[in-house]
Amino acid sequence: MYPLGLLPLLQAWIPDYAAVKLSIALPGIILLALLWSLAENQEEDDTTPTALPLSGLSTIWPFFKSRFDFLARGFQLTGRSIFQFNLLQNTVVVVSGESGRNDFFSCRGLDINEGFKVLSGAIPMLPGITSDLQARRIALIHKRLAAAQNSDRLTRLLPQILGDAERVICSWGYPGTIDPFSHMPALLFQTTVRSLSCHEIADDAALVARLRKLYDRLDSSTTPASVLLPWFPSPSMLSKLYASKQVYDIVNGAINARVQSGVSRDDTLQMLVDHGDDKLVIVGFIMGLLVAGARSTGTTASWMTTCLGGHPEWKHKARAEVRALLSDCSAGNVASSSLKEQLAAIPLEAWEDHTPVLDKIIRETLRLAQPHTAMRRNVGPETYINGMRIPSGAYVVYPFSDVHLNSTLYPDPWRFDPDRSDRVAPYEYVGWGGGKTVCLGQRLAKLQLKLIAAMLLLKFDFILVDVNGRTPNPLPRPNWNDTLTCKPPIGSCYLQFQSISEGKIEKDGP
Numbered sequence: 001m002y003p004l005g006l007l008p009l010l011q012a013w014i015p016d017y018a019a020v021k022l023s024i025a026l027p028g029i030i031l032l033a034l035l036w037s038l039a040e041n042q043e044e045d046d047t048t049p050t051a052l053p054l055s056g057l058s059t060i061w062p063f064f065k066s067r068f069d070f071l072a073r074g075f076q077l078t079g080r081s082i083f084q085f086n087l088l089q090n091t092v093v094v095v096s097g098e099s100g101r102n103d104f105f106s107c108r109g110l111d112i113n114e115g116f117k118v119l120s121g122a123i124p125m126l127p128g129i130t131s132d133l134q135a136r137r138i139a140l141i142h143k144r145l146a147a148a149q150n151s152d153r154l155t156r157l158l159p160q161i162l163g164d165a166e167r168v169i170c171s172w173g174y175p176g177t178i179d180p181f182s183h184m185p186a187l188l189f190q191t192t193v194r195s196l197s198c199h200e201i202a203d204d205a206a207l208v209a210r211l212r213k214l215y216d217r218l219d220s221s222t223t224p225a226s227v228l229l230p231w232f233p234s235p236s237m238l239s240k241l242y243a244s245k246q247v248y249d250i251v252n253g254a255i256n257a258r259v260q261s262g263v264s265r266d267d268t269l270q271m272l273v274d275h276g277d278d279k280l281v282i283v284g285f286i287m288g289l290l291v292a293g294a295r296s297t298g299t300t301a302s303w304m305t306t307c308l309g310g311h312p313e314w315k316h317k318a319r320a321e322v323r324a325l326l327s328d329c330s331a332g333n334v335a336s337s338s339l340k341e342q343l344a345a346i347p348l349e350a351w352e353d354h355t356p357v358l359d360k361i362i363r364e365t366l367r368l369a370q371p372h373t374a375m376r377r378n379v380g381p382e383t384y385i386n387g388m389r390i391p392s393g394a395y396v397v398y399p400f401s402d403v404h405l406n407s408t409l410y411p412d413p414w415r416f417d418p419d420r421s422d423r424v425a426p427y428e429y430v431g432w433g434g435g436k437t438v439c440l441g442q443r444l445a446k447l448q449l450k451l452i453a454a455m456l457l458l459k460f461d462f463i464l465v466d467v468n469g470r471t472p473n474p475l476p477r478p479n480w481n482d483t484l485t486c487k488p489p490i491g492s493c494y495l496q497f498q499s500i501s502e503g504k505i506e507k508d509g510p
């Protein structure tokens, strides 16, 4: 056999112990090199996306840390609307353009869960708990999420969200100044915990703050190493595992306490327990959806208030709309009830269907400030996107900037203009996703954003200021390289608040 002949040959040159090791390793190394060169020399034809002329390792850092610039550079370097690059052993195809996005969003073989698992890694992963959620369990979680947002449930949730909002907002103190990119996510985290988990956690402000810190730690330990080599015990992987375990302990503790107490309460945890779902589903629901929900709603709320603070005309329109809603829906006892009670008296249906100005503001905020890159894996057979071959197992990504910052579709795309037409062709607006993957939490997300906007607008007047208390000029621009929060540089803007006293809301402005 080849290795047997190799051993004496090596022994003639190097010490015995090294010769034995080398003769065992060499065949493996040669095999790997052969496979590598085969992969490198694979027949390329007109349907193979152009490869990015960058070495494998040099793509990792920019893909995770400055994705917007990296992908823009890829399109520029290749001169194509579709290109591919390697992320370690994974082939990633980047798609843009009208046909590209139409195929991307309508292709059945592209799977979001497989895509995110490898390329994003933002969801807490605990071996045997959240990392092993099978498609069947994920489907059940999605079904329960729909139940958690039915009209009955949302109607009961409405005063609870307002209660949380009032408590947190009052804790800011006013008149005063807040950083919208830290205060708004904290507020939305509180209301999301209320909406998707249980009262025991949501009522304990210190526990909510701890949970939020743990989720922040999960974000900061989502590094290229912990995503691409999840089995390698790097410091970031260990920190991520530790934070996931702590989140698990909090959630698991709340589930056990509820089940053991035998006391039934009106919240999402109770709904899950009453369905008799197994622990993996309940834990997966709360741990996974808290992160999916709180992060995006927090980012959207930060930018929504920033944009309103910087565009007084839209702030006035939104305030006028909420006042009109209040006067249409009030039961006549406005003077005696608090702002929270007045807003809670507005029916769910009115919040959902009779707030066109708030709808436009949310829609435009998502267009401008959602630096999302949709990630998929081709779990089906080989397929084609705009004529380009996507091998089975390959990853495919679509940056939302392709459509939302496209100056042909949205002239002057960095301008906040909620009056832009909402009559667009399919996939020309994907703020809530598109095709077979649309946001399954959008009903709850929109309700939270509207309730919080209403409370802020009626309680305060607020303006956007810079560190010197002046109107920032130019207004801050979302940083699309920051894929989670797209915050502007720290200290570049604040919201300055002053109270509009309850019960004496001015009729015509500010």
Ligand code: HEM
Residues within 6 Å of the ligand: 112, 113, 145, 196, 289, 292, 293, 294, 296, 297, 300, 366, 370, 372, 373, 374, 375, 430, 431, 432, 433, 434, 436, 437, 438, 439, 440, 441, 442, 444, 445
């Ligand atoms: C303003 C807040 C939100 C925004 C802008 C948003 C946006 C999106 C988008 C764009 C997608 C599609 C992603 C893709 O194609 O890659 C998505 C998917 C999803 N969202 Fe949201 N989302 C928000 C809030 C929420 C909330 C509060 C929840 C849960 C309560 C949630 C649960 C989900 C789930 C489960 C999916 C995956 C759907 C699937 O796998 O088919 N989202 N969201």
